[in-house]
Amino acid sequence: MSSENSGGRVGVLPRRGASVTGKPRRNRPGAGGGRAAGLRAGGNPLRALGRLLVWAFVAFNILVFVFLILSSVKTSQEIFQAPWGIPRSLHFENWTNAWHESGFARATLNTVGLAVGGSVCTLAVSAPASYVLARVRVVSAGPLTVFFVLGLGIPAQVTVIPLFEMMSRVDLVNSLVGLFILYTATHVPFTVFLLTGFMRSLPTEIEEAAAIDGASPFRSFWQVMLPLARSGLVTVLILNVISMWNETLLGIVFLQSVDKYTLSLALLNFLSSMQFSGADYGGLFAGVCILVLPMLALYLWLWRRIIEGITLGAGK
């Protein structure tokens, strides 16, 4: 895509070359004449300051996560006395307490089930729809796509009350199955939006070739289009897993009993229980880590995909 840092092109592209070495920029006012050179020289310390700020921002983000992990193995006292200190002894009991006694084990199981199951089902429903919306030339395909995309603009706080009434009529309140259905359905608009755009961008020739070879449309969808769109499918799957993993509003409205809690609810529950059982910040941060680390791992593994998916959605 881009190669801003390829220092090899210094000779061809002076501007980029200058940014690699930093210094020669000022010596090369040739093209711009006096005014530009003056401005550029004035911009340099500003740019250096900017760069410093960027690194400060980066450092802040990293420190926050180092802090989370360090704090999860400290006692509350230690967290306050030496927030940045290396823990004197590793209090892994924070983790075991959170895991066994504060219900994070159960919550992890619930959350994994909901996030994986929900995003797979959303994909299974949305991929065929996106395929025909992107490829079949029917008058209603365009308006229908827009109709799906409209759903992106409807926040959960609008639908949550009717949904609660609806689900309580069929006895699916305080039920993981109920929440699973809600997660699946509410992620359809985003998935259809991303996948229609993605499938539209794929070349049509391969499918035409398959058609000439006598493949049925279903086979062409299954054996040509899906493999071709694999990267888009995987990306949207990951984005949905992340979104469902972190979802809270529907969770706090629909789940009441502790054994059904998802991770974010377990964390909130832990937070509010500190009011009575004393401030156990070590335990709180252990819980935070249980919620964050799986997503961190996913991100470290697939960050390219995740970032691509996000930009794909906006790049249309």
Add this chain to the structure above:
Amino acid sequence: MALATATARGPRRRRGPRAGTAAFERSRRRLYLPFVVPALLLHLAFVIGPTLAALWISFHEWDGVSGMQWRGLDNYSALFDDPTFRTALVNTFIILVVAGAAIFIVSFGLTMLVREMRGRSFIRSVLFFPHIVSAIVLSIVWGFIFQHNGVVNTFLNKVFGAEPIGWLNADNLFRMILIGTVWISTGLYVTIIMAAVDRIPRYFYEDALLAGANSFQRLRYVTLPLSWDVISVAAIFWTISSLKIFEFIYAFGGTTNDLPPPSVWNSALFVYGESFGGRSPSYLFGYASASAILMLALFTVLIVALRRVLRRDSIEF
């Protein structure tokens, strides 16, 4: 990223009469309904239907248990007399405008800086990271480091000998929420804007450089116009997601086992606070729905207007 070229090529190429493809097209049309209907049903049942139901509920007085009582537009007029709602409305717009402006300015500045720095993709992925972390966690962390005896005050005290600052006092709390929102959202917009800027072919910059454009002129006449499409989509995206902010504010209730103070509510918290939320929920379903519908309507108007204002003739390159 190659969207423009791909779509431009599609239809023209297909017009050639090929025996196989025409039959294929026809039988593919038969797939249309079976493929689209399941997704459409879910969408209608769980997104569009409930939205219409919320509109209906908003005209009633209803606690979810006893029967609904018709109130017409009374819920809506009551909203405007309710100081809590007015605060929530103002807060929602402050988040949209103030935090939004900060996010876009910071993101654009960061993009310009980061793309010329070494380790740009590392920087970008670290900045992006908060976006995939639960907002509840971010809120807890944010609250924790700015606590009275928290990390920031300890640091200021050790380095400058400063008195502890009440970052999370009633007066400052909403400001801290705003800054926190900028912190967690910036990475996403840096990523989006950077992808758009990266698409601009280099020869435009070389041309501009030859013509003697300085860095501001390059920004004004090359970068901005050529990434405008994406920036306007991002602005609409921010408008939509600013209305959805909930968890980050909600978790500021902290250990009190209750909602955060109404002075920091936005419209999402208002809906939750008037229906299911709090230690003793008020279950004002009609009233809460009215506020949700009103905000949705306001934001719809806003988005339509924004699209108009931001529309430029798109530049193909």
